[in-house]
Amino acid sequence: MPDELPIGYYHTNFCKLLAFVQNRYHDLLTHAERACIDDFHDLTPDAQRLFVRLLTRKGPLYRSDRLAYEEIGETEKALDELSSAGFVFALSRNDGEHEWHRIGVSNAEFPEAADEESKGNNGLDTEAVEVSQASAVDVSDVSVEGASKDAVLALLTRHELIALLKTGSTSRRSQLVAEATQLPVAAIVQHLPFRVVMTRRLQEVTCFRLLFFGNTHQNLTEFVLRDLGVAPYETYTIDETSRFFTCRDHVEEVRRAYEISDHCHHLLETPDVTHIERFAGDFPEQISVRATRLLDRTRNQMARQLERMQAEDAALAIYQQSQTHPARERQVRLLIAGDCLGDALLLVNRMLAEPWNEDELEFAYLSKHRILKKLGQPTTPPVRCQPIVNDLVLEAETDLRVEELVRRHYEQQGYQAHYVENALFPGLFGLLFWDVIFSHQPGVFFNEFQRGPVDMFDSRFVSSRQPLIDECFISLSSGNYRHRIRSTFRHKFPAVNYFVHWGMLDEVLLETCLDRIPADHLASVFRRMLRDLRNNRSGFPDLIVFPPGSGYELIEVKGPGDALQKHQRRWFGHFERENIPARVAKVEYAS
């Protein structure tokens, strides 16, 4: 792992990203996107580098005097070039109000978004796929990118603000900005000692990122962190032929879904029933699973906010459109609270027939019992496991988490004790199933920056890798799993993945676990995890303790007033059925 990156590393990385997009997605690109790539390559090296530098910095506004880079010879020239090629706006004090207005800087309180390409529906090539009408909901008002008077003022230092206001005041920056906002644009801009640079074509670049990574949260720093050895990724076989997106409609959907979810996030900051109801009730129809899930999660969040604002009917209406947990659970709660027991029962029966996950199923059992009881019909409460509870009286210690307190308590009793929570069993799972997780399968690895295959958390993970999974369980019977886990731990450290949090494990803990935990216990835990990897990755007990000699026990620590959570309870039910030693340590403080 090199400590140093080659000069121009960021530019190389961006070019790799572009090349990937062009090779793999040429047919899905719009005119504007293709032009963006072509125009970029027509730029001189300096201009290319400068544009990428801008992309890796916080924008969209920059001051030209803060764009000095050793490897970029003439910044001002590069800026001019970027400006005429349409990659940036670069405005100076010599530009008139009209120019500033174009980038959103104007005297009006809410300037019209002037940046035409930000709302433009980029026309598609005749050879390219048509964008479906279904996704043609107007979200231009949520995707406005552009500057503002305040954004320009944010570029100024305190001293520059003072000079601008011609006050000798010693007020704090925010106060100065508030005063300066009152000034007309012309006055603010009049003496700017630098050019204000605004990146353009961000829509296109965002789309390239989405096509490359398959999401919006990964970016160019992934390359850097990998190349520095900070977050190396496993080297798996990348499928040349299959892609994250197979048609333009899906790209548009996912992009729009991200925009909508962003916008909702902002709506939640100043919640207003009518706004939320109107916006969240009118999400576009989705075809792709990814966009659907994203929007459903957003629906759930918005509806939850409506609940908090006592808008129950509005919340119900939103939940009804969501196919993602806990939409039906929330509906049932609302229906019961509103005394619509008949409707609640209907929904509960649908949940029982086709539960979305175990959490929902459990809730359905419980609420069916409650509804029937309210209706005066005969019913029995669902049985729940009764974990063994140990009461512990300990001296409270400041600055120590209760888990750590109990861990030390066990240590004082001569136990080896580790605070592992979700790092242990999922970690062992990841180590044993490593080769399964990263095995070559059609259409699951698309780029070099994945923590696992795309189907990691849906049922296809198991169904399409059954023989490989069987092998792992065979190794558990034969005893070979120990070697497998050890060797993965040594050889794969510190590769990024979904299950192994390297920092939480060490060889001592690992060896003790391999020595003390019977293979069939591991097997039964792994089987339950595999039933639903998304949800059964968590809920594991806080501690694992090893008494002197032999054996082990899992300990869930509970401070005063804390109780088992639902997913923790489900694991305890599993431990009970499988004779896996586990108990709750209930702490009281001696005072």
Added chain:
DNA sequence: ACCCACCACGCAGTA
């Protein structure tokens, strides 16, 4: 008005 974001967890308040 993009001030992480997401999630798991603990805790304290409420019925």
Added chain:
DNA sequence: TCGCGTTTAG
């Protein structure tokens, strides 16, 4: 002068 939060770079 110094500590703090933010931004940047590798």
Added chain:
DNA sequence: TACTGCGTGGTGCTAAACGCG
């Protein structure tokens, strides 16, 4: 006891530079 809202802490490096107060 269940449910809820809220706060916190981890994940997902780290050193250096800069503006601020």
